[in-house]
Amino acid sequence: MSRYETKNIRILLADDHRIVREGLKSLLAAGGITVVGEAANGREAVRMVREHGPDVALVDIAMPEMNGIEATLQIVTACPECRVIILSMHATSEYIHQALNAGATGYLLKESAGQEVVLAIKTVARGKRYLARRISGTMADELLSKGMRLKKNGPLKSLSPREREIVQLVV
Amino acid sequence: MATYLISMILGVLIILLAFRAGRSLVLEKKAERKLKIFSARLANLEESAKRKIAIELHDRVGQKLSALNLNLNIIKNRFTHDDSGEAETFFADSFRLIEESTEEIRDIMSELRPSNLDDHGLAAAIRCYSDKIAMRTGLKIDIIDDEPGLRLTENVETPLFRIAQEALTNVVKHAKAHSVTVRIEHRQDCTRMTINDDGIGFTRETSGDEASGLGIIAMRERITAIGGRMELNSAPGEGTSISVEV
Ligand SMILES: Nc1ncnc2c1ncn2[C@@H]1O[C@H](COP(=O)(O)OP(=O)(O)OP(=O)(O)O)[C@@H](O)[C@H]1O
Ligand SMILES: [Mg+2]
Numbered sequence: 184m185s186r187y188e189t190k191n192i193r194i195l196l197a198d199d200h201r202i203v204r205e206g207l208k209s210l211l212a213a214g215g216i217t218v219v220g221e222a223a224n225g226r227e228a229v230r231m232v233r234e235h236g237p238d239v240a241l242v243d244i245a246m247p248e249m250n251g252i253e254a255t256l257q258i259v260t261a262c263p264e265c266r267v268i269i270l271s272m273h274a275t276s277e278y279i280h281q282a283l284n285a286g287a288t289g290y291l292l293k294e295s296a297g298q299e300v301v302l303a304i305k306t307v308a309r310g311k312r313y314l315a316r317r318i319s320g321t322m323a324d325e326l327l328s329k330g331m332r333l334k335k336n337g338p339l340k341s342l343s344p345r346e347r348e349i350v351q352l353v354v
Numbered sequence: 355m356a357t358y359l360i361s362m363i364l365g366v367l368i369i370l371l372a373f374r375a376g377r378s379l380v381l382e383k384k385a386e387r388k389l390k391i392f393s394a395r396l397a398n399l400e401e402s403a404k405r406k407i408a409i410e411l412h413d414r415v416g417q418k419l420s421a422l423n424l425n426l427n428i429i430k431n432r433f434t435h436d437d438s439g440e441a442e443t444f445f446a447d448s449f450r451l452i453e454e455s456t457e458e459i460r461d462i463m464s465e466l467r468p469s470n471l472d473d474h475g476l477a478a479a480i481r482c483y484s485d486k487i488a489m490r491t492g493l494k495i496d497i498i499d500d501e502p503g504l505r506l507t508e509n510v511e512t513p514l515f516r517i518a519q520e521a522l523t524n525v526v527k528h529a530k531a532h533s534v535t536v537r538i539e540h541r542q543d544c545t546r547m548t549i550n551d552d553g554i555g556f557t558r559e560t561s562g563d564e565a566s567g568l569g570i571i572a573m574r575e576r577i578t579a580i581g582g583r584m585e586l587n588s589a590p591g592e593g594t595s596i597s598v599e600v
Contacts, residue, residue, distance in 0.1 A: 200417045206424025213431050245412075272416050274460065275482050277474040293420035294456035297427030298449065317453075 192308050195220045195235060197228035197254065198243040198270065203293070207241065207300065214301040225249025229257045232265055239304050242287075244271040244278065252285045259286035266307040270296060274318050289313040394579040401512060404466040411459050412469075419459070423452045461486075468515075476511045476547075477502060480518045480536055491526055494533035501540045510600055513576040514547050517584075520569045521549040521596050529553025529594060544582075548597045555588045573598070 194211060196218055198204050208218050219235045222228035225242075226249045232240055240258055244251040255267045268289030269282040282290050288307045291299055292315040299315060306313040430445050463469065464482060471479035477499035484495040506514070518536055525534050531553030539546045561567075570586065573596070577584045582600030 200413075200421070202421035203417060203424065206421050206428065209428050210424055210431070213428065272412060272420075272456065272460070273469060275470060275478075277470060277478045277482075281474075292456075293416070294423055294453050295449070296420065297423045 192216050192239060192304060193219045193235070193237045194304065195222065195228065195231055195237040195240040195265075197222040197225065197231075197240060197246065197251070199223050199246045200243075203243070203270075207296070210297060210300065211304075216301065216304060225251060225254030225257075228254045229261060232258045232262050236262060237265055238308050239266045239268060241268050241270055241291075241300070241304075244269050244273065244282065252281055255282065255285040255287050266310075268300075268303055268307055268313070274315075279314070279318060283312075290318065291315050292317055390575070390579065393575055397513075397516075397576060397579070401467070408463045408466040408469070411463055411466075416456065416459055419452055419456050423449065426452070471511060471515055472508075475503070475505045476514055476518075477538055479511075479515050480522075483519060484522065484536070487522060487526060493526065493531065495522070496533070496535045497538075498535065499538040504540055506545060509580060510545065513580055514545070514598065514600070517573045517576055517596075517598055518547065518549060520573050524569055525549075525551045525553060525594070528556070531593065544599055546597060546599045548595060550593065550595045552593045555590050555592045555594050557588070557590060560590060 194216055196204050196207055198207070201223075204221050204223075208221070211218055219237050220231040222231050224246045228240065228242060228246075229249070242251045242254055242258070246254070249257075251269055251271075255269065258265055258267055266289070267285075267287040268291055269287045270291050270293055271278060271282070272293050274292060279290050288310075289303045289312065291303055291313075295315060295317065299313075303313040303315075426445065426448055433441060433445075436442065464486070468479045468482055470482045477497055481497050484497060487493055488495050505511075522534065522536075525531050529551045531551040534549065534551045537546075537548045537550070539548075574584050577598045577600060580600055582598055584599075585597045586594070587597075588594040
């Protein structure tokens with residue numbers, strides 16, 4: 184986690200729990216990542232993205248006023264260059280699909296966000312998708328069970344390296 | 355004359371008796387209706403209590419565990435020197451403990467009131483519940499929804515989910531089945547859900563004392579409370595099929 188790679192990434196934090204925001208902020212600061220704004224609900228998050236134009240928005244899926252999914256939709260519409268990472272306690276595929284369909288490029292589970300958040304931010308900032316380690320396995324299984332073919336230039340192109348690695352392992 | 359008098363008295367008596375019987379029948383009907391309303395209200399109360407506990411667990415304990423994980427990572431990053439490598443082990447153990455506790459909270463939450471039911475509907479919630487059963491028991495469970503993504507009103511989704519939950523629990527507890535199919539069919543004017551297993555089946559005789567279980571009674575109550583009906587078909591060796599329509 185070299186400082187050089189991350190020092191220019193600007194982050195917006197959106198979570199209605201202050202303790203979570205505080206923790207993330209210190210953790211990101213230690214990784215050399217700048218937090219340019221903090222929001223406590225979805226509406227605020229959308230407004231602050233417009234205001235600060237961050238590279239990445241970390242968005243809690245469950246927030247009052249406007250939830251993280253709706254906020255993601257509005258963020259990527261208002262600011263297409265901004266990447267969104269969803270923070271969530273839910274590990275089932277419906278939520279992950281919903282987040283990705285709304286336009287998020289990352290999905291982190293809250294209980295392991297600490298270990299993965301810096302890597303996730305770096306990955307999405309490079310334009311790649313990042314799924315929490317614990318769920319990328321299930322997602323790959325599901326993609327396979329839906330009869331996905333591993334063709335050249337096939338749907339595999341849209342997977343992150345981590346997902347691809349797992350799909351290949353499973354196959 | 356005397357016979358005439360006697361038959362008249364008898365007639366009046368019969369009319370009186372019939373009148374009383376009729377009245378008590380009306381009273382009984384009334385009491386039964388009240389009981390139904392009461393049990394429906396009880397089910398609603400239980401539902402909202404469960405939902406409340408699930409939300410509190412998520413919002414209070416879940417978020418604190420997340421914050422704990424973040425703090426622990428901060429400490430770990432600042433911690434540089436440990437010759438024995440013992441600290442590493444403690445960190446790894448602690449991270450694992452946080453993940454496991456969160457997983458347990460998830461399990462309790464989904465038993466109380468799966469968030470999937472509110473956020474993604476009946477089929478998603480049943481699927482999530484089935485995945486857990488399948489993992490635990492090896493039972494093969496198929497869920498077929500003929501209009502995936504279609505949402506019903508909450509007062510229909512909740513009882514249907516609870517019925518599926520009880521039916522699947524029964525399959526695990528009693529049926530010795532290999533596979534179950536849950537089918538959700540949306541019609542113009544109604545929704546039907548069928549739970550079909552290939553297990554040992556049962557009859558009134560083999561299922562023993564009526565008082566032994568409340569599951570099937572509760573299923574029927576739930577569906578009639580929202581104006582629907584339930585049909586149960588089972589025979590020894592033929593599996594069991596429960597169908598509800600609303
Ligand atoms: N799918 C099934 N296959 C075989 N037998 C069943 C099935 N479902 C129910 N039964 C029989 O019907 C009986 C009544 O079921 P019911 O759900 O009402 O009660 P229970 O499961 O025994 O107890 P409870 O649901 O109150 O915990 C069961 O004891 C069992 O003998
Ligand atoms: Mg039962």
